[in-house]
Amino acid sequence: MNKSELEEVKSNKKVRGKKVPLKIIPLGGLGEIGKNMTAFEYNDEIIVIDCGLAFPDEDLYGIDSVIPDVTFLIKNKEKVKGIFITHGHEDHIGALPYILKQINIPVYGTKMSLGLIEIKLKDHKMLNDCTLVMVEPGELIKLDNFKVEFIRNNHSIPDSCSIALHTPIGVAVHSGDFKVDFTPIDEKMMNLQRYAELGKRGVLLLMADSTNALHKGYTMSEKSVGETLEHLFSKASGRIIVSTFASNVHRLQQISDCSIKYGRKIAFSGRGMENVSEAARALGYLFIPEDMIISLDEIKNYPNDKLTIVTTGSQGESMAALTRIAASTHRHVHIQEGDMVIISAAPIPGNEKAVSNVINDLIEKGANVIYKAIQDIHVSGHACEQELRLIQALLKPKFFVPVHGEYRHLFTHAKIAQSMGVDKANTFILENGDVLELNKTNGEVTGKVPFGRVLVDGMGVGDIGNMVLRDRKNLAENGIITVVVAIDMKNKIIISGPDIVSRGFVYVRNSEELIDQVRDIVTNVVESCLDRNITQWAEIKNSIRREVDNFVYDRMKRKPMILPVIVEI
Amino acid sequence: MNKSELEEVKSNKKVRGKKVPLKIIPLGGLGEIGKNMTAFEYNDEIIVIDCGLAFPDEDLYGIDSVIPDVTFLIKNKEKVKGIFITHGHEDHIGALPYILKQINIPVYGTKMSLGLIEIKLKDHKMLNDCTLVMVEPGELIKLDNFKVEFIRNNHSIPDSCSIALHTPIGVAVHSGDFKVDFTPIDEKMMNLQRYAELGKRGVLLLMADSTNALHKGYTMSEKSVGETLEHLFSKASGRIIVSTFASNVHRLQQISDCSIKYGRKIAFSGRGMENVSEAARALGYLFIPEDMIISLDEIKNYPNDKLTIVTTGSQGESMAALTRIAASTHRHVHIQEGDMVIISAAPIPGNEKAVSNVINDLIEKGANVIYKAIQDIHVSGHACEQELRLIQALLKPKFFVPVHGEYRHLFTHAKIAQSMGVDKANTFILENGDVLELNKTNGEVTGKVPFGRVLVDGMGVGDIGNMVLRDRKNLAENGIITVVVAIDMKNKIIISGPDIVSRGFVYVRNSEELIDQVRDIVTNVVESCLDRNITQWAEIKNSIRREVDNFVYDRMKRKPMILPVIVEI
Numbered sequence A, B: 001m002n003k004s005e006l007e008e009v010k011s012n013k014k015v016r017g018k019k020v021p022l023k024i025i026p027l028g029g030l031g032e033i034g035k036n037m038t039a040f041e042y043n044d045e046i047i048v049i050d051c052g053l054a055f056p057d058e059d060l061y062g063i064d065s066v067i068p069d070v071t072f073l074i075k076n077k078e079k080v081k082g083i084f085i086t087h088g089h090e091d092h093i094g095a096l097p098y099i100l101k102q103i104n105i106p107v108y109g110t111k112m113s114l115g116l117i118e119i120k121l122k123d124h125k126m127l128n129d130c131t132l133v134m135v136e137p138g139e140l141i142k143l144d145n146f147k148v149e150f151i152r153n154n155h156s157i158p159d160s161c162s163i164a165l166h167t168p169i170g171v172a173v174h175s176g177d178f179k180v181d182f183t184p185i186d187e188k189m190m191n192l193q194r195y196a197e198l199g200k201r202g203v204l205l206l207m208a209d210s211t212n213a214l215h216k217g218y219t220m221s222e223k224s225v226g227e228t229l230e231h232l233f234s235k236a237s238g239r240i241i242v243s244t245f246a247s248n249v250h251r252l253q254q255i256s257d258c259s260i261k262y263g264r265k266i267a268f269s270g271r272g273m274e275n276v277s278e279a280a281r282a283l284g285y286l287f288i289p290e291d292m293i294i295s296l297d298e299i300k301n302y303p304n305d306k307l308t309i310v311t312t313g314s315q316g317e318s319m320a321a322l323t324r325i326a327a328s329t330h331r332h333v334h335i336q337e338g339d340m341v342i343i344s345a346a347p348i349p350g351n352e353k354a355v356s357n358v359i360n361d362l363i364e365k366g367a368n369v370i371y372k373a374i375q376d377i378h379v380s381g382h383a384c385e386q387e388l389r390l391i392q393a394l395l396k397p398k399f400f401v402p403v404h405g406e407y408r409h410l411f412t413h414a415k416i417a418q419s420m421g422v423d424k425a426n427t428f429i430l431e432n433g434d435v436l437e438l439n440k441t442n443g444e445v446t447g448k449v450p451f452g453r454v455l456v457d458g459m460g461v462g463d464i465g466n467m468v469l470r471d472r473k474n475l476a477e478n479g480i481i482t483v484v485v486a487i488d489m490k491n492k493i494i495i496s497g498p499d500i501v502s503r504g505f506v507y508v509r510n511s512e513e514l515i516d517q518v519r520d521i522v523t524n525v526v527e528s529c530l531d532r533n534i535t536q537w538a539e540i541k542n543s544i545r546r547e548v549d550n551f552v553y554d555r556m557k558r559k560p561m562i563l564p565v566i567v568e569i
Helices: A003-014 A071-075 A096-102 A111-123 A192-201 A222-235 A249-261 A271-282 A296-301 A321-326 A352-364 A385-395 A407-419 A466-478 A512-531 A537-556 B003-014 B071-075 B096-102 B111-123 B192-201 B222-235 B249-261 B271-282 B296-301 B321-326 B352-364 B385-395 B407-419 B466-478 B512-531 B537-556
Strands: A022-028 A037-042 A045-049 A065-068 A080-084 A107-109 A132-134 A140-142 A147-152 A161-167 A170-174 A205-209 A240-243 A265-269 A307-311 A340-343 A368-371 A399-403 A434-438 A443-448 A453-457 A480-488 A493-503 A561-568 B022-028 B037-042 B045-049 B065-068 B080-084 B107-109 B132-134 B140-142 B147-152 B161-167 B170-174 B205-209 B240-243 B265-269 B307-311 B340-343 B368-371 B399-403 B434-438 B443-448 B453-457 B480-488 B493-503 B561-568
Touching: A022 A065, A022 A071, A022 A170, A022 A205, A022 A399, A037 A161, A065 A096, A071 A096, A080 A147, A096 A111, A107 A111, A111 A132, A111 A271, A161 A192, A170 A192, A192 A385, A205 A385, A222 A249, A222 A340, A240 A321, A249 A265, A249 A271, A249 A307, A265 A271, A265 A296, A271 A307, A296 A307, A307 A321, A321 A340, A321 A352, A340 A352, A352 A368, A352 B407, A385 A407, A399 A407, A407 B352, A466 A561, A466 B466, A480 A512, A480 A537, A480 B480, A480 B561, A493 A512, A493 B561, A512 A537, A537 A561, A561 B480, A561 B493, B022 B065, B022 B071, B022 B170, B022 B205, B022 B399, B037 B161, B065 B096, B071 B096, B080 B147, B096 B111, B107 B111, B111 B132, B111 B271, B161 B192, B170 B192, B192 B385, B205 B385, B222 B249, B222 B340, B240 B321, B249 B265, B249 B271, B249 B307, B265 B271, B265 B296, B271 B307, B296 B307, B307 B321, B321 B340, B321 B352, B340 B352, B352 B368, B385 B407, B399 B407, B466 B561, B480 B512, B480 B537, B493 B512, B512 B537, B537 B561
Parallel strands: A045 A080, A080 A107, A107 A132, A170 A205, A205 A399, A240 A307, A240 A340, A265 A307, A340 A368, A480 A561, B045 B080, B080 B107, B107 B132, B170 B205, B205 B399, B240 B307, B240 B340, B265 B307, B340 B368, B480 B561
Antiparallel strands: A022 A037, A022 A434, A037 A045, A065 A453, A140 A147, A147 A161, A161 A170, A434 A443, A480 A493, B022 B037, B022 B434, B037 B045, B065 B453, B140 B147, B147 B161, B161 B170, B434 B443, B480 B493
């Protein structure tokens, strides 16, 4: 019996001979892309993997971001031992500033992940209040019931890991976001041997990335992008402007390597790009000689064919560098005939139109725009079907839970696992909030904890609910008519108004007649109420709302929000 | 000299020997997908090709549809001789009800196009006021200066045509929307021979569909979809639910043929699907034996494997049949284990998320969902690069104007034309409103007519402008705070209020303290103004707006619209 097995025995004894089940509780990331977060509970110990945000759907008017509901963790505060971060993407670390304010626990992650988390916590002025624990890939963090092992994988960010949770009843492997890249840029391949070793010893549960489960075959190596870049750089005679995700440091490395080879100075544009490239260089993930980097102020001092500008904005985000370049509102970079613009990314679902608009603007201004649809200038960071089959073959888990995907991705991934030998009864397509209890032989969903989306708007976290959103949708589509009338309640007469003020409804200067008619209607409604001795505000307001609503709908087939205000004098 | 040549001579004489130029004036469809409309002016005659609408972008809050600005046509009312419709899709006929109300001119089109236009004009209760002239593919409509020839092409709707405009200075060919389908369902192939004949005699100008200019190769024949359908129908054991565009009558025919072959009754669901399938059958474009069609009420009388349900909703539109089926709100159809749902369409850019949601919901309810990303169950109606090259080869035009596309499509199509021999100086990437003047040897953009997007919201056409849209955006993202205060101007005191009413801002019950603080701020502002003898409403309102805005932004980093109303007593 080796040391770790001995500890396992000890740890089992702690629950006094009785084997308690392992609980798996996804708080986000299932049935959606984003806000990945999963809790694992054993005995009196809870650990959490990842703490991500989601970007708001278009029906979430005015919302900045969406984070998971962590009521369950707060209720069990004393049990929660740490958050373990697989990698530094927003959908895995973005909720940390909000969650750590509610429950301050240690955060474990690799160097690159922590570097990005630090930037975030600094922004929120809370870096000094938080405990960040750096781990190496391969390292094992020992808690009372859990041992948390970081296993290197490959993804579109350096230092990404899968996590193996060693528990008294067996090993649970969480793949994290991953692909199998046989030729990664940093030459650090996913630790498939450790996967195989764990599989050989027996894996209780696998939870794995479903993002690309619908795609057959293999995801191409990051290196293949380098070949396309090399080809493009070799024939470019003007400036090269490349847009990609700032966190895709290996992409930045390849862009930089090409630039260096062709004697092009490199300038970074966009706050995220500047921050991340600086952090990645400081931490030893991005290697660019100091003298090859210039600031945007300096680009005017170099000939076009000696310049590469690396920007944010690959998703057409309205304030990002490339979008500003396309709209001619960038302070330093204006498109010239002969510029080559490379968008080295694919549009995230929902961003297709914004990206198209940027491409059209750039071409119209004379740029030669290279993008994914016309050239292989991007590869995914997520495993396709064959890679998903590979990790099934290595791990041979007893139970399987597909994660990180919409329902169709989870469903398809479950089918893949079953075709690789996982029992159908041992495959669980979970929803956020589900409590899956596993023992060595059986699994069962036994309950539900609070779950859902908490909306972040400005400084407000969770103060925007469905009613406010419904109002915003209504205001967005129809505008508002405010009706103010001052009533002398003693004498039952209108003493001022009605004043009609509208916003987002019609252009008032062209609609004076309509507004006059609304005013007449309100006057009639109020006088009629007063004549009939109706003096309850609520009733008068309802009458105003109903009559104005009917009139406007009849006339215009529109339903603006009607907001009556009665001033009682 | 044959008869038509004689007429050409006569027509030339009308301009008294002096050759006037042909003017081409796109009013919509350039730099965008949608609202296709082009005016052609020669001498004292104007004709128009197509009259389409565009679907609103997501930033057009509350807008139902977008139509072209036709100020130019209204100004030249007496010159405009007719609107010639290439085919019956919304982006080519959808603006007719609005435009015909402004300028009532004859509409020429093939039988299927007019059938769909009639449905539309009936909805607007204006069918009897309009002049619809039916033409056959191959027919020539003779006006004073123009002869308008309809040439059959292939597209994702029956009876689609290109148009050749014979003018005194030469022939202009407008491709309409087209693909080259060598095996069309109705066996009526695009009239490539007529294209060749015109090309042989000399074509002055080609304007052609750029939608798929970025796609290499050929667009597959509609018949290839039939093969996939046949395969799916042959293995289905439950109900088959197929969603597609109602106007894709050839697709409906193939779905019906498969259903008939496998003894499945056919039920149509969704208003558009019911209307169009009925019209297409009545007009002789869709052939289904009467006894194979059943109503939705009757589906319960048939076993699952004897049923095909054909629905609207292939774009995830919120009220369409398939969306209601997915959400379990359809009155007749509820997903059962074993249902096969075929989405025989591709998401139009912008609809990707809505379609994904429908797919996820259907799979979650137990349906086997077949869609474009996982099986070849749809083909485009637009020509790819090789087909675009083919018509260049047949027509060999002197001048070329790419149409029907965003800038990148037009740009790429222009390059294709140039590589086929069109002179670069004779290639014009136009914008809406441009006036291109052509004579036999030269072309030049000589001016601009009014152009742009007219917004339709309910019954209102063009009454929503940028100010209203800006307000709607602001309301959508931040909500509104209405501040009402009644002031006794004689005594310079507040006699009622301030009343604070917010919508879409925060959930008021949880924010009483905040609202109280806003009330205090307004009281202070107003009292301070009155103390300082400021009695101009505008100034008091501005002070209220500024102070409340600052307070809310400091506290919450939000910027709701502030609407102060002062009631003077």
